[in-house]
Amino acid sequence: MSEEVAETARLRLRGWRPGDPEEFLRRLNTPTVMRWLGGVQDEATAHAALDRIDGFQRDFGHTFWIVERKLDGALLGFCGLKRVNAPGGEHLHGEFEIGWRLREDAWGQGIAKEAAIASLDLAFDRFGAPSVVALTVPGNEASQGLMRRLGMRRREDLDFVDTRFANPGELNPTVVHRIDAAEWPDARAAALS
Ligand SMILES: CC(C)(COP(=O)(O)OP(=O)(O)OC[C@H]1O[C@@H](n2cnc3c(N)ncnc32)[C@H](O)[C@@H]1OP(=O)(O)O)[C@@H](O)C(=O)NCCC(=O)NCCS
Numbered sequence: 001m002s003e004e005v006a007e008t009a010r011l012r013l014r015g016w017r018p019g020d021p022e023e024f025l026r027r028l029n030t031p032t033v034m035r036w037l038g039g040v041q042d043e044a045t046a047h048a049a050l051d052r053i054d055g056f057q058r059d060f061g062h063t064f065w066i067v068e069r070k071l072d073g074a075l076l077g078f079c080g081l082k083r084v085n086a087p088g089g090e091h092l093h094g095e096f097e098i099g100w101r102l103r104e105d106a107w108g109q110g111i112a113k114e115a116a117i118a119s120l121d122l123a124f125d126r127f128g129a130p131s132v133v134a135l136t137v138p139g140n141e142a143s144q145g146l147m148r149r150l151g152m153r154r155r156e157d158l159d160f161v162d163t164r165f166a167n168p169g170e171l172n173p174t175v176v177h178r179i180d181a182a183e184w185p186d187a188r189a190a191a192l193s
Pocket residue numbers: 032033034036037100101102103106107108109110111112113114135136137140141142143144145146147149
């Protein structure tokens with residue numbers, strides 16, 4: 001699955017290649033990047049998560065793809081589409097879910113927005129998604145800011161308690177945003193402005 005899925009002004013979204021998991025974990029399995037994702041992962045947890053990324057590609061033809069900088073081929077992180085499978089979020093299970101994770105030295109340059117616009121284009125144009133949700137935790141301001149910047153609407157009525165996280169407060173409830181296919185053309189134009 002190493003083929004290119006999309007190209008933007010500065011980025012390439014592509015499938016994972018041998019060597020990517022090691023580089024990804026070296027660059028992104030850090031306290032700062034993992035602040036709102038349960039902290040730095042041990043090797044077994046990290047590799048199980050990467051296996052799930054492989055599984056989405058195999059089962060649905062889309063996943064959290066590698067975000068590569070065209071200029072020098074640097075692996076910046078991932079962005080793309082999975083399906084909701086969070087325990088506790090059964091009312092959303094199977095829906096298209098967009099997600100992103102970038103290495104810290106790539107933050108604040110519009111990289112996530114650029115990759116996310118390409119991912120939403122793919123969701124609606126190639127994969128025929130009726131809508132796309134984005135999930136995060138209450139404290140993750142950057143992720144929620146990006147969701148709003150993309151025109152995704154806060155859907156408090158869809159929030160849920162993720163049963164993997166025992167303690168409410170920092171990691172619960174899961175905060176839900178959603179955008180429908182019909183909303184994307186206007187939202188896309190606004191996100192680009
Ligand atoms: C969330 C994340 C991907 C954002 O990446 P980024 O490339 O810095 O984001 P962008 O530069 O594209 O920003 C796009 C918009 O997001 C919002 N945003 C980005 N960082 C923000 C922050 N720290 N606080 C509030 N809003 C923020 C802004 O609205 C911004 O638009 P603007 O620049 O026009 O104001 C990045 O911080 C990250 O990888 N975090 C760690 C992993 C993670 O938490 N992933 C999400 C799990 S749900």
